Amino acid sequence: MSLPGSPLPVAEFVEMPGVIDLAWGHPDPDLLPVEELAELARTTLRRFGPEALAYGAPAGPGPLIEAVVDRLERTDSRPPRPDEICLTGGVSAALEQSAKLLADPGQVILVEAPTYHFALRILASHPLEICPLPFDAGGLVVEALPERLARIRASGRKVGFLYTIPTFHNPTGLTLTLERRRALVELAEAEGLLLVEDDVYRELSFDGPAPPSLWSQAPPGRVVRLGSFAKSLAPGLRVGYLTADRALAERFSGQPWLQSGGAPSHLPSLLVATCMAEGLYPANVQRLQIAYRQRREALLEALKTAMPQGTTWTRPAGGYFTWVTLPAGDTRARLSAVKQAGSGYIPGTTFLPPKRPEACGPLAERASRSFRLAWSRYSPENLRESVRRMGEALRG
């Protein structure tokens, strides 16, 4: 979409007529609360007056910090104290800051294989070495970690942190088991390993409450949890938060650029606080859970009839994505046929770091015949049609 008279794009996603592309992990425009936010933007400006347009506090405006405490009290097993929170410009911005603040140049960053492809690119834009860890149906293979750590340390390298998406993982939709959560937190404490927990999908839980965050289970200083309002309200707000112990939170809020300008997204942060105070936020989350649960069902049901025999896929309990594995074939090579048919996916190997020296577990080994599908952007009817087209192209 462009401004009238301007060729420049407004949003990242550009609709291609006739194409139902399930590559995109974006929300359905019909699920973005435009009218409600228009009303509450007015309320916010009236309520906070000039303070809404002033430079913000470095850790973010107090009303949203308090609202995050209140929300996590309901959705996680332990709420943070206000001084354990720093508001961010979303998980992407917070991960960029983490790469800068939590690791020294040359250090190793451990990641799951597969993992969020843009996280790989953010981390790779810093002078850091990315090392993949095995991942299976139960999430990160925590049992493999001691040997990996020992090998890295024996070679004289140091680990900056482990980046993990334990809840409704991107790209697989899988969730780290409770046993492995416990084991990971214990191991991290014993090994002095810092965990950066990407918790962006916590609110999009379809089959009961999301599991407790690693942050809520770990001793202070062991985990930095990155949360966001991108998936639960609207990505365009660019508002997120992190929870960490006070010293780590202050490392983020004490950065000179925040001291100079205040937290990113000051006015949108106050708007989110108003959404919480006025009840729009919990109602919106409930609406999204219902809509996305229906879409998950529609997509997974459609796969049963459309995909080649022997194809498997995950059944995520939340989030945006399922991970599909064909019995044979290269999904990168077959993408153009799928696109020609008016559908689309992201090939599995996109989610692997380029350097994969060791065995990375069953999902990574099958990544070349796998792909990620998102149910977030399209109606159940369009999802069914897209999967039908995809199946025809893949079977043809």
Ligand SMILES: Cc1ncc(COP(=O)(O)O)c(C=O)c1O
């Ligand atoms: C795992 C993961 N982390 C982070 C993001 C981006 O988060 P934000 O919009 O808060 O920057 C996404 C969005 O697709 C994601 O899937």
